[in-house]
Amino acid sequence: MTNPVQPERQGPRFSLPAWTRRRWLEAMILLGLAPVSGVALLLLVGVDNRAVDLLAQFTAPALIATVLLTGGLGLLRMKAPTGLGVLTSLLFVLAVWPQWFPKAAAADPDAPIVRMYSANVFYLNNDTARIRQSIEAADADIIVLIELASDPALKIDELLAGYPHRAASMRLDQTRGPSRSVIASRWPLIARADPPDGLHAVAATVRTPLGPVNVVGVHLTRPWPFQHSWGQISQTMALGEVVENLDGPIVVAGDFNSVSSARIGKQVRRDLGLRPAPGFPGTWPSDLPSALGITIDQVYASPDLAFVSRGLGRPNGSDHRPVVTEISRAAD
Numbered sequence: 001m002t003n004p005v006q007p008e009r010q011g012p013r014f015s016l017p018a019w020t021r022r023r024w025l026e027a028m029i030l031l032g033l034a035p036v037s038g039v040a041l042l043l044l045v046g047v048d049n050r051a052v053d054l055l056a057q058f059t060a061p062a063l064i065a066t067v068l069l070t071g072g073l074g075l076l077r078m079k080a081p082t083g084l085g086v087l088t089s090l091l092f093v094l095a096v097w098p099q100w101f102p103k104a105a106a107a108d109p110d111a112p113i114v115r116m117y118s119a120n121v122f123y124l125n126n127d128t129a130r131i132r133q134s135i136e137a138a139d140a141d142i143i144v145l146i147e148l149a150s151d152p153a154l155k156i157d158e159l160l161a162g163y164p165h166r167a168a169s170m171r172l173d174q175t176r177g178p179s180r181s182v183i184a185s186r187w188p189l190i191a192r193a194d195p196p197d198g199l200h201a202v203a204a205t206v207r208t209p210l211g212p213v214n215v216v217g218v219h220l221t222r223p224w225p226f227q228h229s230w231g232q233i234s235q236t237m238a239l240g241e242v243v244e245n246l247d248g249p250i251v252v253a254g255d256f257n258s259v260s261s262a263r264i265g266k267q268v269r270r271d272l273g274l275r276p277a278p279g280f281p282g283t284w285p286s287d288l289p290s291a292l293g294i295t296i297d298q299v300y301a302s303p304d305l306a307f308v309s310r311g312l313g314r315p316n317g318s319d320h321r322p323v324v325t326e327i328s329r330a331a332d
Helices: 018-045 050-056 059-075 079-100 128-138 150-154 230-244 263-272
Strands: 114-120 142-148 165-168 172-174 177-185 189-191 200-208 211-219 250-255 297-301 305-312 323-329
Touching: 018 050, 018 059, 018 079, 059 079, 114 128, 114 211, 114 250, 114 297, 128 150, 142 211, 142 250, 150 177, 165 189, 165 200, 177 200, 177 211, 200 230, 211 230, 230 250, 230 263, 250 323, 263 297, 297 305, 297 323
Parallel strands: 114 142, 211 250
Antiparallel strands: 114 323, 142 177, 165 177, 172 177, 189 200, 200 211, 250 297, 305 323
């Protein structure tokens, strides 16, 4: 006779209740969000530190990412993480506000409007036709081109047809090819003296319907850790020397490799007395949607001028988007 098989005894099985697992998940999310909140607070306070300054360049995309994350947490009804996400988003909004909505002078409604197209066209971008199409679409009065490559420079009359008045910088030799910066205008201009050593810039005084306007095209070095942190600061000081020698209204446009709310933008406002155009949407990199980009391509103007509008131009083959601004005389 076969003995009956006895069932194998098993030890007690341990499992966390669903509500406990959810609390653990919320705790992990809170731990992940806490450093982000700390960074947002540092950016809002404006700590003068090169690492914080580097993080400040990405305030706008960080805000958008945090808002999307907070929305997802809200849909999952995670109260504590959602609350921290809302607080972090608010800190990012306050930090990015001076960049997107800088203090601006009102424009004189009776004054003429000057339209400017400014772009880092990238020194490996030899698509002259595409750059030309972008310029034509903007229908600007003044053109400021940074990092103009060799091939488009050789076709300058084709590229800048309709803009016979021009000033160009000395050639800047890059690792993979030379480039120049150019100011072109529909109206007569006078080229200004070469900038101080170490600053890649071009300057001219343009005879506009507003009167003589000084236009400076500039390209600052990349920030730390790609270059030493003093590089941008010293170049901005050199830009200050250029601005000091100019009489009358001033517009400075180009690739600052910094958003206007970070350390370099604050230096430009404080030491040079210039005001930035609004910085949304972003200009770099052009492969991303502009809402997720960072605005390192800036336009600054002296207080006697006012920005009427600021937008992005048609893509020109560069990794930067062009900026199109309308400028007028500031109201009294």
